[in-house]
Amino acid sequence: MTYLKYIGKRLLLLIPVIVGITFVLYFIMALSPGNPAQLILGADATAEQIQALEEEMGLNDPIIVQYLNYMLGVIRGDFGTSWVSGYNVLGEFILRIPNTLLIAVLATVGAVALGIPMGIYSAVKQYSLFDYGGMVVAMLLFSVPAFWLGIMCQILFCLILGWLPAAGDESLRYFILPSIVLGANTFASMIRMARTSMLDVIKQDYIRTARAKGAPERRVIMRHGVRNGLIPVITQIGISFAGAVGGAIVTETIFAINGVGMLLLNAVKSRDIPVVMGTVIFVAAIVGIINLVVDLICAKVDPRIDLAS
Amino acid sequence: MKKRFVLFLALVMLLSLVSCGSSPDSEPAADNGGGSEASGEKKDSVILATSGEPYLFYALSAKGCSGDDNLVLSNVYDCLTFLNDDGSISPGLAEKWDISEDGLEYTFYLRKGVKFHDGSEMTAEDVKFTYDKGAEGPLGSALFINYSSCEILDDYTVKITLTDPYAAFLYGAASRLGGICSKAYYEKVGDEGYLEAPIGTGPYKFVQAVSGDRIEFEAFEDYWRGAPAIQNVTIKIVTDTNTQVIGLENGDYDVVRAPSIETCVRFDSNDKVDWAYGDSTGRITMYLGAWGGRNGEDKNFRKAVQYAINKEEINEGANAGYATILDIDMCPMYGGYPSGGYEVVEYDAEKAKEYLAQSSYDGSEFDILVKVGTTYETAAKIIQAQLNAVGIKAKITAVDNTTYSDLWMAGNYDGIIYDNLCSLVDADGMSTFFRPLEMGYIYTQNSQYPKTDEIYALCMEGRAHQGDEREPYYVEACNIITEEAYLVPLYNGLNTVAFNAQLKGVTAHCLGTYNFYQWSW
Numbered sequence: 158m159t160y161l162k163y164i165g166k167r168l169l170l171l172i173p174v175i176v177g178i179t180f181v182l183y184f185i186m187a188l189s190p191g192n193p194a195q196l197i198l199g200a201d202a203t204a205e206q207i208q209a210l211e212e213e214m215g216l217n218d219p220i221i222v223q224y225l226n227y228m229l230g231v232i233r234g235d236f237g238t239s240w241v242s243g244y245n246v247l248g249e250f251i252l253r254i255p256n257t258l259l260i261a262v263l264a265t266v267g268a269v270a271l272g273i274p275m276g277i278y279s280a281v282k283q284y285s286l287f288d289y290g291g292m293v294v295a296m297l298l299f300s301v302p303a304f305w306l307g308i309m310c311q312i313l314f315c316l317i318l319g320w321l322p323a324a325g326d327e328s329l330r331y332f333i334l335p336s337i338v339l340g341a342n343t344f345a346s347m348i349r350m351a352r353t354s355m356l357d358v359i360k361q362d363y364i365r366t367a368r369a370k371g372a373p374e375r376r377v378i379m380r381h382g383v384r385n386g387l388i389p390v391i392t393q394i395g396i397s398f399a400g401a402v403g404g405a406i407v408t409e410t411i412f413a414i415n416g417v418g419m420l421l422l423n424a425v426k427s428r429d430i431p432v433v434m435g436t437v438i439f440v441a442a443i444v445g446i447i448n449l450v451v452d453l454i455c456a457k458v459d460p461r462i463d464l465a466s
Numbered sequence: 467m468k469k470r471f472v473l474f475l476a477l478v479m480l481l482s483l484v485s486c487g488s489s490p491d492s493e494p495a496a497d498n499g500g501g502s503e504a505s506g507e508k509k510d511s512v513i514l515a516t517s518g519e520p521y522l523f524y525a526l527s528a529k530g531c532s533g534d535d536n537l538v539l540s541n542v543y544d545c546l547t548f549l550n551d552d553g554s555i556s557p558g559l560a561e562k563w564d565i566s567e568d569g570l571e572y573t574f575y576l577r578k579g580v581k582f583h584d585g586s587e588m589t590a591e592d593v594k595f596t597y598d599k600g601a602e603g604p605l606g607s608a609l610f611i612n613y614s615s616c617e618i619l620d621d622y623t624v625k626i627t628l629t630d631p632y633a634a635f636l637y638g639a640a641s642r643l644g645g646i647c648s649k650a651y652y653e654k655v656g657d658e659g660y661l662e663a664p665i666g667t668g669p670y671k672f673v674q675a676v677s678g679d680r681i682e683f684e685a686f687e688d689y690w691r692g693a694p695a696i697q698n699v700t701i702k703i704v705t706d707t708n709t710q711v712i713g714l715e716n717g718d719y720d721v722v723r724a725p726s727i728e729t730c731v732r733f734d735s736n737d738k739v740d741w742a743y744g745d746s747t748g749r750i751t752m753y754l755g756a757w758g759g760r761n762g763e764d765k766n767f768r769k770a771v772q773y774a775i776n777k778e779e780i781n782e783g784a785n786a787g788y789a790t791i792l793d794i795d796m797c798p799m800y801g802g803y804p805s806g807g808y809e810v811v812e813y814d815a816e817k818a819k820e821y822l823a824q825s826s827y828d829g830s831e832f833d834i835l836v837k838v839g840t841t842y843e844t845a846a847k848i849i850q851a852q853l854n855a856v857g858i859k860a861k862i863t864a865v866d867n868t869t870y871s872d873l874w875m876a877g878n879y880d881g882i883i884y885d886n887l888c889s890l891v892d893a894d895g896m897s898t899f900f901r902p903l904e905m906g907y908i909y910t911q912n913s914q915y916p917k918t919d920e921i922y923a924l925c926m927e928g929r930a931h932q933g934d935e936r937e938p939y940y941v942e943a944c945n946i947i948t949e950e951a952y953l954v955p956l957y958n959g960l961n962t963v964a965f966n967a968q969l970k971g972v973t974a975h976c977l978g979t980y981n982f983y984q985w986s987w
Contacts, residue, residue, distance in 0.1 A: 191868030203906035323716040413704040415679040
């Protein structure tokens with residue numbers, strides 16, 4: 158019951174967050190250079206045509222009125238249509254979210270599955286060759302920009318080795334490279350987080366107690382160490398996953414994946430306000446929900462976290 | 467204990483490596499993509515990668531359509547006249563046509579037995595429907611200029627009447643608005659239905675479009691020129707140009723639209739990829755700001771700029787020398803392009819310095835407006851160096867599309883490098899920057915050239931005459947522009963295409979579109 162209450166409260170809290178985001182965003186979009194009516198009609202438009210279209214689109218109203226009109230539509234479930242393509246914004250988003258979620262999940266799962274064990278082992282074997290090697294790899298992947306890694310992967314795995322398709326989103330094979338590129342950063346931060354966190358935990362008194370009572374080393378690490386060391390790592394996983402859902406723009410562009418990042422990028426470029434707004438609202442909601450899930454997991458793992466308060 | 471843990475880790479890493487590699491089943495797929503016929507199976511599909519997404523596949527609705535849509539429209543629809551790669555006109559759905567002496571009446575004789583994708587026959591009714599509706603729509607005033615009416619003489623003959631003579635009308639007929647639509651189908655489904663499931667008489671049937679991803683086509687067996695060789699064509703939307711190139715080299719794509727010329731030149735050393743290029747219908751021109759408060763208000767200053775620019779050097783730097791240099795603000799392929807008699811300004815740094823000395827130039831910055839990340843930006847940098855060399859301090863404002871268009875509309879530049887792409891392959895296109903204020907075009911409101919009225923009047927005379935008679939007017943208009951140094955024509959725009967070397971028949975069309983039916987493996 159406390160859980161349900163807590164979830165309800167958190168979901169309600171999402172509403173003011175989204176309203177705040179949309180408010181700021183709408184103003185920034187409205188104030189940025191470029192007249193949407195003129196962009197739609199092209200250079201060859203007369204002043205009269207532009208005025209007529211501005212009137213039709215409601216661009217002559219004060220920004221606050223435009224914003225309120227837009228939000229009224231949103232409350233009714235009407236996210237409008239793209240100014241560029243004329244397609245329904247909700248439909249556009251639903252078409253693309255599976256691709257984005259798929260790479261985000263693959264990237265995060267892969268990074269977690271590899272990164273956490275490596276981090277834990279590095280901590281257990283501090284100052285060993287594996288530890289130093291792991292740290293170098295982590296630093297490298299952490300600092301390499303995605304666009305560079307992406308192009309290098311394409312050249313190596315596609316052009317030279319010929320193992321994988323270079324771009325597209327037709328089948329699961331197409332998602333392997335993008336997931337690696339998107340997950341590289343998360344992988345690096347997993348190693349580092351898991352290692353640091355474990356090093357902290359290993360020095361704690363209760364670990365010494367566990368060893369003193371004669372528990373085997375494996376049990377000490379896996380049961381007493383890992384469970385306590387994982388909490389900050391879980392939070393980090395949530396942040397990385399949320400980031401992957403909202404901002405895989407570079408990866409999606411390089412690998413020509415028809416995802417949310419590409420949709421957002423193209424919409425911003427062409428000042429397509431309905432698409433930008435709609436996408437940001439959905440992404441904000443998804444990120445909010447992910448954060449909620451992460452908090453719930455943390456509470457499950459660590460009984461000391463009290464959701465009720 | 468420790469050993470087991472290490473073993474576990476090693477296993478995890480090994481597993482992940484294997485799953486990443488997954489080589490056994492990937493090899494045949496890579497072969498397929500390469501378009502090779504090693505397996506004995508003949509490939510009959512093509513994937514074309516492009517960055518600009520076409521959205522509207524029917525030109526007659528109130529939404530109109532844009533240049534990018536041409537890629538779809540020119541393969542789904544046919545026009546009465548057919549625009550060749552080099553900008554010349556040949557018969558399309560009309561086998562032949564007559565033009566009356568006064569240039570007001572065009573009689574088109576239609577091909578018989580031409581079928582729409584739904585199996586119905588194309589007749590004069592459909593032509594009249596297309597022209598009447600197209601002329602009223604948003605593109606009518608730009609592409610069906612001076613259109614008055616269409617009269618059906620019999621099932622296969624129509625007479626189109628103009629309000630005033632317009633020499634470029636045949637180009638309008640071949641434009642994206644001229645694709646003949648089915649009247650009966652329209653009456654059944656309306657504008658919305660037509661946009662969703664367009665049909666024409668063209669070589670390819672529209673199958674489906676997935677927004678942001680791809681557009682699919684299927685060959686039309688009953689096409690009047692004969693069934694196309696390629697069965698399925700897919701247009702893939704790939705915004706990143708590097709990805710397009712890697713995808714082409716990897717065999718994921720068969721054709722890449724408009725790669726940069728540096729990329730193309732690099733393909734010369736790759737025997738799996740070919741490329742082609744051709745002149746576009748666009749002029750790359752630097753228009754000078756000759757109005758209020760600008761340095762360019764002073765004619766001597768404009769002359770100095772005009773003489774300071776070395777076009778050969780720009781072409782070499784921006785286009786590896788592949789483009790055609792322009793002497794006047796018209797592409798040589800335009801109908802009505804004068805055969806001679808116009809003034810040409812050659813690069814002359816000494817003369818530029820002389821003019822500059824006579825001008826009132828105060829050493830302030832000459833602001834060149836250009837779209838960021840384009841080859842035109844490279845051109846702008848070369849121009850900057852050339853202007854600096856004669857003593858004009860130049861600065862480049864390289865900005866995104868929207869800011870570019872904002873600054874342009876405001877007349878807020880000293881020189882703007884503009885790609886003047888013309889849908890009509892005609893000398894009439896030169897008039898766009900010299901439209902009088904009364905016509906209401908936004909970009910003319912803050913950037914009126916002092917001799918606009920005179921130049922525009924000459925262009926209108928050029929419109930009203932036919933054949934060689936047009937030339938003297940254009941010569942005179944160009945000479946005024948050159949004498950006043952309102953602009954510096956740089957080079958003819960370049961269209962490029964790169965493709966799998968086994969694909970035959972791929973050429974660069976002047977409008978940046980392709981005729982899929984000419985392709986074969």
